[in-house]
Amino acid sequence: MQGLFNAAKNARLSERTRQVFDDVLAGRNIPETLEWARERSPYTYADRLNSPAVPVHFAHAWHETLFPANQTLKVFNALTGPKRVILSIGDHSGPESPGTIGLPNRIREGAHRWLAQHLNGRQK
Structure with missing residues (x-):
């Protein structure tokens, strides 16, 4: 902390x-x-995300020291619209970090594909 x-x-x-x-x-x-x-907290606003079923994508580190996975899963389970969660080995933003500087990253690439499908109605 x-x-x-x-x-x-x-x-x-x-x-x-x-x-x-x-x-x-x-x-x-x-x-x-x-x-x-x-x-x-996103959990406070889950009802607003459920109507009109806003697509939500979570990328979370399984060994997260700042925001434990169970907190993210609580929000995830409260959502009723399109949703996806990716739990990766590592700590806070570690698994996604290479993608922030333009390196290939399966988490960011997967998020882009999923969000493009749900927000734009197309496959990438």
Whole structure:
């Protein structure tokens, strides 16, 4: 968790987000922090994604240390429209990272094909 906070030090975060990070590290203001997180959770908005059945593609690392797979699967299971989940060996964004710099990547390529089919109605 500390790694995420260290990576965010130079990010342009709102004052509220910085306060939440500080609170998490200090173990204080837990109810307020949980409310802040709930407002940002995809699970909170699953009903909005279900009508009009928005296609949703998840790519997740099985060994994820920041966002455990069971949290992603909770959202996935709450969705009723077209959905796909890919669980890969690795940690946070590791399996997808090569694709972000243009290297061949089965996860990104699969996501592009799947989303093209569901959003554009065509196969890639």
